[in-house]
Amino acid sequence: MAFIQLENVSVSFPVYSASNRSLKNRLIQSATGGQIRADTVSQRISVVEALQDINLKLENGDRLGLVGHNGAGKTTLLRVLGGIYEPNCGQVNVEGATVPLFDIALGMDQESTGYENIVLRGLFLGLTRRQIKERIDDIAEFTELGDFLNLPIRTYSAGMQMRLAFAVSTSVVPDILLLDEGIGAGDASFLDKARARLHRFTEQVSIIVLSSHANDLVRNMCNKAILMEHGRIVECGPTEEVLQVYEAQRENAKDRSKQAP
Ligand SMILES: Nc1ncnc2c1ncn2[C@@H]1O[C@H](COP(=O)(O)OP(=O)(O)OP(=O)(O)O)[C@@H](O)[C@H]1O
Numbered sequence: 079m080a081f082i083q084l085e086n087v088s089v090s091f092p093v094y095s096a097s098n099r100s101l102k103n104r105l106i107q108s109a110t111g112g113q114i115r116a117d118t119v120s121q122r123i124s125v126v127e128a129l130q131d132i133n134l135k136l137e138n139g140d141r142l143g144l145v146g147h148n149g150a151g152k153t154t155l156l157r158v159l160g161g162i163y164e165p166n167c168g169q170v171n172v173e174g175a176t177v178p179l180f181d182i183a184l185g186m187d188q189e190s191t192g193y194e195n196i197v198l199r200g201l202f203l204g205l206t207r208r209q210i211k212e213r214i215d216d217i218a219e220f221t222e223l224g225d226f227l228n229l230p231i232r233t234y235s236a237g238m239q240m241r242l243a244f245a246v247s248t249s250v251v252p253d254i255l256l257l258d259e260g261i262g263a264g265d266a267s268f269l270d271k272a273r274a275r276l277h278r279f280t281e282q283v284s285i286i287v288l289s290s291h292a293n294d295l296v297r298n299m300c301n302k303a304i305l306m307e308h309g310r311i312v313e314c315g316p317t318e319e320v321l322q323v324y325e326a327q328r329e330n331a332k333d334r335s336k337q338a339p
Contacts, residue, residue, distance in 0.1 A: 080174030080253035080284035082136040082159060087168030089129040089154055089309075112149055112309040128154040130309045132168070136285050136302075143296035143317055144289040145324050146306035152289035155306070156180060156256045159287060174253030174284060175204055179276075182243040192227030192234075192242055193218070199246045213249045220245040220275075222268070241268055248275055255283040259290035293321050 113127040129151045136142055144152040157163040158170060160178035178184075185202025186195045196217050200210035218227055221241045223234075231239055280286060280299070290296050296303060296317060303320035305313035313320045 080138055081171070082134065082173075082254065082285060082287075083169070083171040084132050084134040084158070085169040087129060087132040087134075087158060087165045087170060088127070089151075089158060089163055089165050091126045091128060093124045093126060112151060112154075127309050129158065129165070132311060134304070134311075136287070138284045140302060141286045141300040142288070143300035143303040143320075144287065144306060145291070145293065145296060145303055145321065150306035151309040152306055153180070153258060154309075156258060156287060156289055159254075160256050172254065175250075176254040176256065177203055177247050177250075177252035178256040179244070179247055180256065180258035180289075182240055182247070186231060186239070186243060188232040189230050191230055192221070192223055195231055195242060196227075196246050199243060200249070203247060203250075205250060209250065217245045217249050220249075220271075237265060237268070244272055248272075248279055251279055251282045253283065254285045254287070255280065257286065257288045259288070259292055259295060293325065296321065 113130070115125050115127065132155065144155060146152055154163065156178065158165055159172060160176060160181075161172070162178070162181065162184070185199045187198055190198060193214070196214055197207070197210050200213075201207070205213075221227070223238060223241060226234065226238065227242075231242065234242070286299065288296065288299055300317045302315065303313075303317045304311050305320050305324050313323045
């Protein structure tokens, strides 16, 4: 039974050697990004508050869409759920096998061959060596990389690396699937094949969290959504209600920019 619970989760990034002079220990508000504050101890450190006080509970059957402006914190939240980032404070409880279909090159080694990377990424995703061995031929076939699988992956194009990572990541249906919109580089025929696999896959997954700027995709895929702004959740509820708030905000922002001199 898959389950996600976040309580008062915050993530911040200290940015060293950034000029602090203009911050003067006050909050800087911009249209995009997290919130920047000056570090109170050191004059040479700025801190980007990427997530602030996030509370979230997801259960079996939930399909959550994350929407919001650039830098609102969507990817950071996905990375916290995927165990890639530890929060600075708060509690993260994720139960169930989790597959992140973003940061797709994580767990791959440029000097190792395609076959070796199938094993490495499989282990990174929590598969046992036996499970990997059982699947390796299917994974290799899905990539269509043929003899390239015997070469180090530094010799691959971005699209070839994506084929390999996608094939391993989708070789077992997880309990929790974390998705960033789009699945990266890839030629049209592979993208068609990848979409078909993803579609079958998503029907069987217990919980999905999707970050996207494509509201129609969120409408089609998600039953719940959260709207993020500067690292905070500002709306949470049924997808349509949240998207209406978001779309109204975007229209207002467009009107304001038209009126600006
Ligand atoms: N490694 C990092 N170091 C410093 N700041 C970071 C780092 N990663 C993210 N941030 C900051 O955290 C904030 C949230 O970024 P995040 O990537 O989560 O946004 P997002 O909502 O996914 O944006 P987009 O829609 O543009 O992908 C941004 O202000 C970004 O500058």
